[in-house]
Amino acid sequence: MKLHPLTLALLAASVVPAVFAAAPSDKVTPMTPDGVASYNNIRAEADFVKREVMIPMRDGTKLYTIMLMKKGTKNAPILLSRTPYNAAASAIRSNSQHISQLVPIMDVDYVEDNYIRVYQDLRGVHKSEGEFIGNRPLTGPLNSTGIDESTDAYDTIDWLVKNVPETNGNVGIIGSSYLGFTTLMAEINPHPALKAAAPQSPMVDGWMGDDWFHNGAFRxxxxxxxxxxxxxxxxxxxxxxxxxxxxxxxxxxxxxxxxxxxxxxxxxxxxxxxxxxxxxxxxWSLQAVDKILAKQPLKVPTMLIVGQWDQEDSYGAPAVYKAIEPKDKNNDMVSLVIGPWRHSGVNHYGYKLGALTFTGDTAKEFRVKYMKPFFDHHLKGTPDPKTPPVLTYATGENKWNVSSKWPMGTPKKLYVNDNMGLSFKPDSNAKAHDDYVADPAKPVPFVPRPINLNDSAQWRPWLVHDQRFASSRPDVLVYTSEVLEKPVHIMGAPLVNLFASTTGTDADWVVKLIDVYPNTTSEGYSQGYVGQEMTGFELAVGIEAFRGRYVHGFATPAPLTPGKVEHYQFALPNVDHVFQPGHKLMIQVQSSLFPLYDRNPQTYVDNIFWAKPQDYQKATMSVFHSSNIELPIVK
Structure with missing residues (x-):
């Protein structure tokens, strides 16, 4: 392989430690300046090679790229991540002369096993040239430049396989959240060298259910x-x-x-x-990555990964799976993984989440047992590990389940009924209803106050917070089943069928599916909770919001008719969960989840972002006993 002279110079400069000039002959004095121009903290004894290059794109824009590999690496696959979050910082966990201490936890197994790990800054951020456009649309109706994250990924891979002498020419791409988005974009018109992809918690549709909105409610x-x-x-x-x-x-x-x-x-x-x-x-719809991928041929083996309690991007991975799985004729190109994690939790320690403690480091277990063998097979030619078509972790029971498809459960309706109960049998009086007054001046908080949206300790586990803080409020309806005599195992996305009315002209609806723990004694290790008092704990299995104005079409908002019963249908996040005997099922219904979601003024205005103080009005909300949640139950 012939390399450009400039490339050789760049590579040589990145391998050889800096040579320090001889000490000056003159003696230092109290007034000798103390500044030093630079210092190379990678010493001769370091067991790795670090390279920093500016890779040119087809329009001439150069993107900062950092490569890390163990010394002696050869005939090696490349594992690429394209990030808006500072490639140089993302690639380095701690300064060390040992690569296993240098790179992030999730990269250790790769670099120790003859992989070349590559991180790249996207256009316009940190050390890359160009202009930043968030979730840059694919070339087409919204983008006439001919440049997007798909072309940049292609150009990057093309440069890497031609200019990194240690590579075997096979490239995988991986990343979570925004990096999950860039991973998926690389699969559109992919470079021939791209052999495998693992999008984790990908940003797919920012309006329907990922970062920006959920069913029209702004975050x-x-x-x-x-x-x-x-x-x-x-x-x-x-x-x-x-x-x-x-x-x-x-x-x-x-x-x-x-x-x-x-x-x-x-x-x-x-x-x-x-x-x-x-x-x-x-x-928004023309930017939705699942809709784009549904129209693309399936060329790259893809492992889609999401956390069951992903507080940022719970929508994307299952949506893409639904879009592309039908193209997987042999059920061996696309897999879906749902772990017991928060957003991006797959790349960190998977022992616990909030009050929940699992049987070991579930994240590392998955990375070692399933994800790395997936990449090894496609990038290094190791034997086929028989990646499960669907791999999910059954919370409440604490074990991994392998399935042939998703969802696995058969829908069974769980109805609200009189006396604030729940039953798998419909209420004989479907026209009966329960009421509450929603006051925008006193919205229901999404976690107990005080609230700091930028506090990661509060933000990351909020979906598993004990819901008892909300269940005692008068503006939250609480429906509870009888004590379960046998397990109820669900595998899929519970579907809400809410029949409700309001005295206002707009409304938000928030529905929670909750696992209520016995109010007698805490449960032990078999249920996955060690050292935590779970007596009476109200564990949210799924929470979702829906903005009422979109009941007849997400593209066509309209005022609600006061007193008119509407059918609001929307899905909760995908889960694999077992409600154990002795527990109860619970559904909570409310009209705010603040300040995570903006307040609905409950008076219809063209754009809620610019609602006036007088638009915010109390309204009486009525939930009718025909309302139910379709639980995807497996027997």
Missing amino acids: NAVINYSVVQSTAKAESEGTATGPQDDYSRFLEAGSTGDYLKKWGFEHYPMLRKMTENPAYTEF
């Missing part, structure tokens, strides 16, 4: 993210709001638009794209 948590990501090449420190309770901060500001104005963010392009496009028009 305030993305505001600070947008500010950080689109300021100063993604090097901003974000909103200087201090430690004040975000519940009070957002409530006092008024609408989310008023909040943006208060902090000077209303002109940020990334946020304007959201505030100016509150409905599911082609602005």
Whole structure:
């Protein structure tokens, strides 16, 4: 393989430690300047090679790329990640002369096994050239430049296989969240050298159920993210709001638009794209990666991975699986993995989440037993590991399940009924209803106050927080089953069928499916909870929101008719969960989840982002006993 002279120079410079000039002949004095121009902290004894290069794209823009490999690596596959989150920092866990201590935990097994690990900054962020466009649309109706994350991935892979002498020419791509999005984009018109992909918690459809909105309800948590990501090449420190309770901060500001104005963010392009496009028009639908992939041939073996309690991107991986699995005629090209994790939890320690403790490090177990063999087979030619078509972790029972398809369960309706009960038999009086008053001035918090949306300790496990803090509120309806006499095992996405009305002209509906633990004694290791008092614990198995104005079409919002019963149908996140004997099933219904989601004024306005103070009105909400959740039950 012939290398360009400049490439050889770059590679040589990156391998040889810096040579320090001889000490000056003159003696130091108290006034000798103490500054040193540079220091190479990679010493001669280091067991790895680090290279930093600027890879040119087809339009001439150069993207910063960092490569790490163990010394002596040869005939090696490349594992690539393309990130907006600082490639240089992402690639280095701690400064060390040993690569196993240098790289992130999830990379150790790869670099120790003859892999070349590569991270790259996307256009316009950190050390790369060009302009940053968040979730840059694919070339087509929304993008006429001919440049997108698919072409940049192609050009990057092309350069790597031609200019890295240690590679065997096979490339895999991996990454979580935004990196999951860039992983999927690389599979569109893929480079021939791209042999395997593992999108983790990918951003797929920001309106339907990933970061920006959920069924039309806006997620305030993305505001600070947008500010950080689109300021100063993604090097901003974000909103200087201090430690004040975000519940009070957002409530006092008024609408989310008023909040943006208060902090000077209303002109940020990334946020304007959201505030100016509150409905599911082609602005969003043409960007939806699952819809794009549904029209593409299936060329790259793909392992889709998501956490059961992913607080940011629970929608994307199952949506892509549904879109591309029908193309997998032999059931060996596409797999879906659902683990007992938070967002991106697959790449960290999987022992516990919030109050839940599992039987060992489930994340490492999965990475070693399933994910690395998947890459080894496709990139190194090792024997076929027979990757399961579907691999899910049954929470409540604590074991991995292998399945041939997803969902596995058969829908069975769980109805609300009189006396605030739940039953698999419908109420004889379906027209009966239960009421509550929703007051936008006193929205239901999504976790107990005080709330800090930027506090990772509060944010990461919020979906498994004990829901008893909400169940005692008068504006939350709580329906509970009798004590279970046998297990109820669900595998799939529970489907909400909410028949409800409001005295207002708009409404938000939040539904929670909850596993209620016995109020007698804490449960032990067999249920996955060690050293935690779980007596009476109300574990949210799934939580989702729906903005009422979209009941007749996500692209066509319209006012609700006061008093008219509407059928709101929407899915909860995909789960594999066992409700154990002695437990109870619970459903909670409410009209806010604040300040994670913006407040619905309950008076119809064209754009909720710019609702006025007088638009926020109390309303009486009625939930009818024909309402149910279709549970995907396996026997």
